[in-house]
Amino acid sequence: DSGVTQTPKHLITATGQRVTLRCSPRSGDLSVYWYQQSLDQGLQFLIQYYNGEERAKGNILERFSAQQFPDLHSELNLSSLELGDSALYFCASSPASKTNTGELFFGEGSRLTVL
């Protein structure tokens, strides 16, 4: 158990809909990262938050948005869903002691299926 909690674990929805994925980082970790893993693809970095502030953006579509709340949990909002958005979405956190090392603690992921 990494200590990172993601909900829901599985989600099935239709094209055009909107979903929210939730992540609770490990206790004390200020950084939250979101990654997308599509079928047969590697982990694509989407966005990072640090203590409530957006710190870095990767290949995140404009239809997607995220935020980190004062209690440090984070939400990833996906709207106007398309078939190609079907993927595993991972959240990860890292402690201040691991800053600059790339050591992340991942949740189990949220599997999104868009029909």
Added chain:
Amino acid sequence: DQQVKQNSPSLSVQEGRISILNCDYTNSMFDYFLWYKKYPAEGPTFLISISSIKDKNEDGRFTVFLNKSAKHLSLHIVPSQPGDSAVYFCAAPGTSYDKVIFGPGTSLSVIP
């Protein structure tokens, strides 16, 4: 532009033998490298890392070698065990340390 590359999507090895997983990178500014392991239905977990000031780091059965001039690193698993069957990702922190860049992964199967 893929900055971290793993050109072998899969690898099959007999139990007890050595597994060698390879990774190439393009950005010479990277100064830290990691390997993550991922089992099905689980998130990736950190396995081993190496700083660019070293050329080898060992942790039990796992050893990572770094060749900076070739921009190449490899993960050696000796001896390989069936429980090592997983997807292995090579990764590097971005040069501004605000993200971690992952390779596409190599699926290792260790055959009993």
